Amino acid sequence: MSDASARSHRKERQWFGSMMLAVVLAFLYLPLVVLVANSFNASKYGGRWAGFTLHWYQELWRDTTTLSALGNTVKIAVSASLGATLLGTLAAWCIHRYSSRLQKLHLLVTELPLVIPDIWIGVAMQIFFVAVGWDLGLSTVIVAHVTFCLCYVTALMLGRLQDFDTAVLDASADLGATPAQTMTRVVLPLLAPGMVAAFLLSLILSIDDFVITFFVSGPGASTLPTRVYGMAKTSRTLPVINALSSILILLAFVVTFAGHRWMRPASRKTSSP
Amino acid sequence: MPAQHHSTERRLTAPSLLWMLGFFVGPAAFLFTAAFREPDTLGGLGSGWTLDAWKLTGDRSVQEALWRTIWVSSVTVAGCVGLAVPVAWRVTRMEDRWRRWCLILLVMPFWTNFLIRVYSWRVLLASQGTLAHFMMDLGLLPPDGTLLYNQGAVILVMIYTYLPLAVLPIYSTMEKFDMSLFEAARDLGATRWQAFVKIVLPNTSKGILAAALIVGIPSLGSYVVPEMVGGIGSEMLGSKIAHKLFSDRNLPQAAMLATLLALCALPAVMIALRNKEGTRR
Numbered sequence: 001m002s003d004a005s006a007r008s009h010r011k012e013r014q015w016f017g018s019m020m021l022a023v024v025l026a027f028l029y030l031p032l033v034v035l036v037a038n039s040f041n042a043s044k045y046g047g048r049w050a051g052f053t054l055h056w057y058q059e060l061w062r063d064t065t066t067l068s069a070l071g072n073t074v075k076i077a078v079s080a081s082l083g084a085t086l087l088g089t090l091a092a093w094c095i096h097r098y099s100s101r102l103q104k105l106h107l108l109v110t111e112l113p114l115v116i117p118d119i120w121i122g123v124a125m126q127i128f129f130v131a132v133g134w135d136l137g138l139s140t141v142i143v144a145h146v147t148f149c150l151c152y153v154t155a156l157m158l159g160r161l162q163d164f165d166t167a168v169l170d171a172s173a174d175l176g177a178t179p180a181q182t183m184t185r186v187v188l189p190l191l192a193p194g195m196v197a198a199f200l201l202s203l204i205l206s207i208d209d210f211v212i213t214f215f216v217s218g219p220g221a222s223t224l225p226t227r228v229y230g231m232a233k234t235s236r237t238l239p240v241i242n243a244l245s246s247i248l249i250l251l252a253f254v255v256t257f258a259g260h261r262w263m264r265p266a267s268r269k270t271s272s273p
Numbered sequence: 274m275p276a277q278h279h280s281t282e283r284r285l286t287a288p289s290l291l292w293m294l295g296f297f298v299g300p301a302a303f304l305f306t307a308a309f310r311e312p313d314t315l316g317g318l319g320s321g322w323t324l325d326a327w328k329l330t331g332d333r334s335v336q337e338a339l340w341r342t343i344w345v346s347s348v349t350v351a352g353c354v355g356l357a358v359p360v361a362w363r364v365t366r367m368e369d370r371w372r373r374w375c376l377i378l379l380v381m382p383f384w385t386n387f388l389i390r391v392y393s394w395r396v397l398l399a400s401q402g403t404l405a406h407f408m409m410d411l412g413l414l415p416p417d418g419t420l421l422y423n424q425g426a427v428i429l430v431m432i433y434t435y436l437p438l439a440v441l442p443i444y445s446t447m448e449k450f451d452m453s454l455f456e457a458a459r460d461l462g463a464t465r466w467q468a469f470v471k472i473v474l475p476n477t478s479k480g481i482l483a484a485a486l487i488v489g490i491p492s493l494g495s496y497v498v499p500e501m502v503g504g505i506g507s508e509m510l511g512s513k514i515a516h517k518l519f520s521d522r523n524l525p526q527a528a529m530l531a532t533l534l535a536l537c538a539l540p541a542v543m544i545a546l547r548n549k550e551g552t553r554r
Contacts, residue, residue: 017363021375024360028382028436031393038396091289098282106286108546109293115486115545117494117538119511120304121297123531127307127524128300130317147296150289179281210388211496215518225388232392232501242396245389252385260377 039242056243069227080145081202088153096161110154122215136218144216149202160194307528326525342510346492352432353439361444383437422504439484446480486545
C-alpha cells in the first residue's frame, strides 16, 4: 500500500532511468534492424538503399553449403541435447540425493566449465582429440557439445530439485514400490517438465555455439555459426549472410515469444499434469 | 544397507562423472602438460619435453595482447555494469505489466546468434555503411576514415554482446531488495542519489558481482569480437591462441597461451565458484 503511494509520489524522478532504458534498448536493437533492412537491399554494400529485393534470400536457398551446415547443426543439437539431458539429470539427482565427498567432486567438475572461458575448453578439447588421434569431425563436435550442455543441464536440474519433496520417495517405498518402480512411476514424471526445459536449453546452447565448435570441428562438420563466420571472413557472399542472419533473428524472436507464451500458463499451475 | 546405498550411488554417479573426467578434466590436465612439450612437424605434439613454448612470454606482441586483454575486459565489465545498473533499477521500479515486456525486450537480442550480433556491427560500422556516411556528412569523420577495425569498435561490440547478460543478475538481486528501505532513506532526507548509493548498491552487491563475473570471465577469452571488428593493433589473447593453433599449428605455444589465460582468469573463477556456493546455501 505505502509502496504504491510512494511510487506515485516519486513518479517524476524516473526520467533518468527511463532515458537510460530507452538508450540501451535502441543500442541493442539498432544493428539488428540495420541488418534485417540490408537483407532486402539490392545494393551489395548496404551503404545506400538501392531498392527492395528478395534476391539474397533466393541465393540463400540455392546455397547448398549453408543448407548442409543447417542440417549438421540440427543433427548435432538434437543428439547432443539428448545425451546431455540424460547425463545431466542423472548427475543432478546424485548430487542432490547423496552428500558425500564423491558428490562434491562431481559438483565441481560440472560447475567448472560454466565459469571458464569457452575458448579454453575449445583448445583443451582440440589438443586432446589430436593427441589421441580422434579425427576432428561431427563426432568430436557432438562429444564437445554433450560436455558443456551437460553442465548447464545439471545446474538447471539442481535448481528444480531444490523443490523436490523427498518425502514422496519414502511414501512410495512405504506403499510397497521397488526402487525401480519409484524411479519410473514417481521420480521421472515429477522431473519431466524440468527435463524438457533442460533439453530445450541444451538445444539453444548447441545451435548457438561457435567457439567450441570452431575448435573441434573438421571438414564436413560445419554448423551454421561456423558457416556464418567463414562467409564473413572471406567477404565474398556478404548479403547472403544478411539474409541468413535475418531468418535466424526472426526464428529467435518467434521461439522466445512462443516459449514465453507457453511457459506463462504453466507457471500458474500448482502441479504438473 | 549402507554398502548397498554406496554401490547405488556409485553406479548412478558413474556415467556423468566418468564423462566429465574423460572429456573435461582429462583434456584440461593434458593441456597443462602440452605447454611443456615439443611441437611436432605435422602440427601435433612431439615426444620431447621442453620449456621452449614459455619463451613466448618474452615476445612483445604476446605481452601487448595480454595487457590489452585485461584492459579491454575491464572496460567491458565497467561499461556493462555501468549501463546495467540504472536500467535494472528502472525496470525494478516499474509496474508489473511493463516490467515483463521490458525484460523480454532486453533479453531477446541475446537469444539471436552471437556471431550474427557481432556481424551486424560490422555491417553497421562499415565504411560504406549508413552510419559512416552519416558521420562523414556531419564532418565527424574524414572521407577515408573508418569506424571499424580498431580497439574502440572492439570495446563497443564487447559491451553490446554482454550487456543483456549483465542486466539479469543485477535485476534479480534488485527485485529481492526491500524497497521500503529506499523509501525510508528518502523520507529521512536523503537525496535520490544518496539513497541509491548508500542503501541500494551495498545491498545488491552480490548481483553486481555476479554480473561482473559473468561478463568479465568470457571477455578474457574473447576471440570472435577482436577477430571480426578489431584491427591489427587490437589482438587479444584469444585471437593469439587461435592463431597459434590454426595458422602456426604450434600446439605447445597455443597450450602455453591458454594456460596464461587460465592464470589470468583464475582469481575471477575462484570468486565465481565461491559465489555459487553462497547462493546455494
